[in-house]
Amino acid sequence: MQAGARGRFGWAMYDWAAQPFFTIIITFIFGPYFVNTVVSDGSSGQELWGDTQTIAGLIMAFSAPILGSLADATGPRKPWVIGFSLMCIAACFGLWFAVPDASDGRIALVIGLVVIGIIGAEFSVVFNNAMLPDLAIGDRVGKLSGYGWAMGYVGALFALPIMLWLTGQLPGIPGPGFDTEGHVAERLAGPFSGLWYLIFMLPFILWTPDQPKLVADRMEAIRSGLRELRETVMTMRRKRPNMFRFLIARMIYYDGLNAIFIFGGVYVASQFGWGLLELGLFGILTLVFGVPGSFLGGWLDDRIGSKRTLYISVGGLFVTAAAIISIGDGHVLFFIPMGFPVPDDGLFASEAEKVMLAITVLLGLVAGPAQAASRSMVARLAPVGQLGQYYGLFALSGKATAFLAPFVIARATGIGGDRIGVSMILIFVGVGLLLLIGVKEERDPD
16 A cells, blocks of 8 residues: 555554543543542442453453454455444443442443443554554654654643643643532543544544455455464464564563553652642653654664664663652652652642652653554564554553553562552563563564
8 A cells, every 4th residue: 555644644643543542541530530439439449440451451462463363364454443443432432421429330331331442442553553564654664653652642642631621630720610529521531532532533544545455255364364373373482483572572561661650650649649630740741751752762763773762762661660769758869868748839849849750751751662662663573464463462462461560569569568569660671671682673584
């Protein structure tokens, strides 16, 4: 397929359309609302939210390679992207019914909708990723991957402040005054994310070209694709050792990356006494610097290679995690005494919080390249004609052990406290970084 600038822009706009689902629903707005308000008991809510992610992750992890194989065998990928996107959008609109102190039946409905939304969003990303190499100019997959990731950050950067305004949390700007008792603003997070997704995926639908249909007999193609997937899984360690090493490395450092976002903010919030406003601004600042970080990462990817870009960005994640862990007990960088927040001292007024803002800038700069270069690395290593299958395995590598980092951190926290628990992030990021050493940036010979 031939893609012009408009087609590549449409592909990148898909990240713009999809990213607010993860930012608003999963991380910053709806997730905390579900835990603390939809479920009346915060502890039970946290447990149910974790179970929700686990259910969706398991379904998605083991189905993605199969669906990727089917798309490889039959050809076109846009119908898969559009179909799963609409599935996510429908689930988002259903989240309006997530009322406060919901009944058990209503809570089960909300959990089901969130699971459907995650599956729809994640599956659509698999097929969107598989279109990357065919759309890039020459071998500049790094640039296009970074461009798409940056567009995702920009989309979230526009969407998140709107939601903070709707919930009355945007500093200095009064919200629309929705009914706070009924939590109308938080319930609007679902329909808002769904409408955003629907509108901004239109450039992808209208402008981005797709592969032609490859076969006439779709059922035979599906059977062939499944046989090929089984062969790949059974023999990948022997026949594709380079790809196998990369997927294992990515699985481990990606667990660490996710843990930084899940637990790093929680740890710092506990040290500083941050609320929703500070955490929301923490997220916005990460997004702001994620945009230039993603563009820079894409530029580096095409000039020094995906592997070296990953060394820099995953190494940056290690430094960032260590810096976050260094904050506590009245000190930063473990040994430097510094002023911490006191009541009524203003937003981010303390010296320690200013140091944390600098750390947040670094997190934004390295997180985007770590994810974008991982995506382009698959394009550089996967056999031609099997991109959907390997992007499905790539998705599996991001989900198969997603439970492990939270489990290890929770157990370590119980034994040694918050700082010891969060320190486990360094193990995941560090081990993933070391495993990258054995990866060569070249396709395994057939």
